[in-house]
Amino acid sequence: MxxxxxxxxxxxxxxxxxxxxxxxxxxxxxxxxxxxxxxxxxxxxxxxxxxxxxxxxxxxxxxxxxxxxxxxxxxxxxxxxxxxxxxxxxxxxxxxxxxxxxxxxxxxxxxxxxxxxxxxxxxxxxxxxxxxxxxxxxxxxxxxxxxxxxxxxxxxxxxxxxxxxxxxxxxxxxxxxxxxxxxxxxxxxxxxxxxxxxxxxxxxxxxxxxxxxxxxxxxxxxxxxxxxxxxxxxxxxxSMSPVAVQATKQNIIFSQNKSNAEGLEHVALINMVNHQSEDLAKSAIAMASKGEKPEFEDY
The missing domain is CATH 3.90.226.10 (2-enoyl-CoA Hydratase; Chain A, domain 1)
Structure with missing residues (x-):
């Protein structure tokens, strides 16, 4: 069983x-x-x-x-x-x-x-x-x-x-x-x-x-x-930002049957929130300083 x-x-x-x-x-x-x-x-x-x-x-x-x-x-x-x-x-x-x-x-x-x-x-x-x-x-x-x-x-x-x-x-x-x-x-x-x-x-x-x-x-x-x-x-x-990965999937699926303009509007609406996530700042700092890859919180 x-x-x-x-x-x-x-x-x-x-x-x-x-x-x-x-x-x-x-x-x-x-x-x-x-x-x-x-x-x-x-x-x-x-x-x-x-x-x-x-x-x-x-x-x-x-x-x-x-x-x-x-x-x-x-x-x-x-x-x-x-x-x-x-x-x-x-x-x-x-x-x-x-x-x-x-x-x-x-x-x-x-x-x-x-x-x-x-x-x-x-x-x-x-x-x-x-x-x-x-x-x-x-x-x-x-x-x-x-x-x-x-x-x-x-x-x-x-x-x-x-x-x-x-x-x-x-x-x-x-x-x-x-x-x-x-x-x-x-x-x-x-x-x-x-x-x-x-x-x-x-x-x-x-x-x-x-x-x-x-x-x-x-x-x-x-x-x-x-x-x-x-x-x-x-x-x-x-190991990547779950905010970024999940938004990527959402946008790929949404854009399959939409015009480029609709897909771009969709990602703009999502990213106007996601760009405020600490994940973006963590990733940017790590890349700029060539430091260790950051740990991201569950999402």
């Missing part, structure tokens, strides 16, 4: 690097740890079910990333999967149960409302990664299918292992992907043509192609080396 947040309790007293996070909600399908100071690791933890996304996991994802959004000590999030793969996509048993309940509703209007509500809840679970102001770094090993593509395209950075492969599988099971892939994948890779081919054909594509089209930033020989690199990068990000 997976617990709320499995932490390395025996290391909790080592320089405060690993903190017990009892303030976080309980999760049935996720494991959350704090392996480094201000770095939180979220793992899909249904390895016996290939980390497939079932109804509890949809709920856990939203709760978890909403909680981390509000957690001051969290500055960076790493997302990965336990077991032999990242995720095999949506749990078909859960999906069948969902449609069975829908089909019991005789009135078409009420059945439609039920379906709409469920779809919106799933969308919100994926969007929680994007709405969380903390940078999310995803690490894929093995298959990343269907809902897995939704997850990683909502993350800020993506990395994978050489044995990773990807598939936008929805059309193969008679569905149009409806929780984020169709909206985010074209923007992530910067090619509407390639994104449409992948979504229309449901073909598998592998790590080399994922790197070539810009879906992932780097490919590693195995999960261990991938996690080592990502952890080091996460530590570097966590």
């Amino acid at each position: 997976h617990t709320l947040t499995k932490l390395f309790v025996n290391k909790c007293n080592i320089s405060g690097l690993i903190r017990c996070v009892s303030s976080l909600p309980k999760y049935e399908t996720l494991t959350v740890t704090v392996p480094k100071k201000n770095v939180y690791h979220v793992e899909l933890s249904r390895p016996d079910k290939l980390n497939t996304v079932n109804k509890p996991m949809w709920g856990d994802l939203k709760k978890c990333f909403t909680a981390l959004h509000h957690e001051p000590e969290c500055r960076v999030i790493i997302l990965s999967g336990q077991g032999k793969l990242f995720t095999a996509g949506i749990d078909l048993k859960s999906l069948i149960e969902y449609f069975s309940v829908a089909n019991e509703i005789e009135d078409i209007g009420r059945r439609g409302r039920f379906l709409y509500t469920y779809i919106k809840e799933c969308q919100e679970s994926i969007s929680a990664l994007e709405e969380c102001t903390k940078p999310v770094m995803s690490v894929v090993h093995g298959p990343c299918i269907g809902a897995g593509i939704d997850l990683i395209t909502a993350a800020d950075m993506r990395y994978c292992t050489e044995d990773a492969w990807f598939q936008v599988k929805e059309v193969a099971v008679g569905l149009a992907a409806d929780v984020g892939t169709l909206q985010r994948l074209p923007k992530v890779i910067g090619s509407a043509s390639t994104a449409r081919e992948l979504c229309f054909t449901a073909r598998k594509f592998y790590a080399k192609e994922a790197l070539e089209i810009g879906l992932v930033s780097k490919v590693f020989p195995d999960k261990e080396s991938a996690m080592s690199h990502v952890m080091a990068t996460a530590e570097q990000i966590a």
